[in-house]
Amino acid sequence: MIKGFIFDLDGVITDTAALHYVAWKKMADEMGWAFDHDVNDKLRGISRTDSIKVILEHNNTTLEEHKLEELAAKKNDIYVASLETMTSEDYLPGAKALLTHLRTEGFAVALGSASKNAEKVLKQLNANPYFDVIGDGHSVSNSKPAPDIFLFGAEKMKLQPEECIVFEDAESGIDAAKAGGFYSVGIGPEERVGHADLRFDTMEQATLFEVKAYFKELF
Known part of the structure; x- marks a missing residue:
């Protein structure tokens, strides 16, 4: 599940x-x-x-x-x-709605970013309330395609990799999710993230309904 x-x-x-x-x-x-x-x-x-x-x-x-x-x-x-120019209006279309739905339905949510500025970005977006765990460039030594950042997030959420879905827009990120035993959703073109379990061109398409429909045996 x-x-x-x-x-x-x-x-x-x-x-x-x-x-x-x-x-x-x-x-x-x-x-x-x-x-x-x-x-x-x-x-x-x-x-x-x-x-x-x-x-x-x-x-x-x-x-x-x-x-x-x-x-x-x-x-x-x-x-x-x-x-400093970023504001709470700077979510990608669909991202804030998805995070809101995950909160409403009680899922655990982690950030798994290579960025060492993730905390600053989340603050500018006013996004911290959506995340239970923050994994960033300070959290682990090995960056993607090593799975360490996702394993860190899963561990902090007290979950196994197979209980989590990773959202990524980078080839190295999907590689990392696969290496760690996670399910994956790729955001972007086929040539970049086509090896994900499920792919969308944009976050706006990646609704919780669509994700649940595809992974229906896991919910």
Whole structure:
């Protein structure tokens, strides 16, 4: 029986992709590196340090570890400053309604995000009341596609992986859900999250009714 839901943050609850892109672009420009939306797409769902490594690989360059950390901090400062513009109106369409329905029906709900700024984003959205557990980039050492963040959420909710459904918009996130033994709902195109148990193009389509209809043997 499904008793809990675990949600990624960026691209599922809200869309901070544009803010991330601007921050990465500014950092890359300052370093004289090539950076565009194709490279940005490869950063979806992975940690800040791993993101810089992807950018470095794209530019056929390397940096010492201390410089990586310095650039990660610089990018984060740019991004965090931009979060001040977020409000409680910035949920993705359908996300707030789904979270509300889950609360009404008594399901346990956790956040499972690689972001180290998740608490700030939730505060800006006024979303904390919807979550029983907050799992973020500070909660575990291994980021997606390792399943650790989802296992953390399930453990804190006192549930087994097979009692939870994970919502993700990143390929690495679906990989992580599968590796941990969770059921998965992918949000986004077939080529990115088509390997999820169930896929929707948008969160607006991913209603609790549709999810229950598909996983009817589990409710």
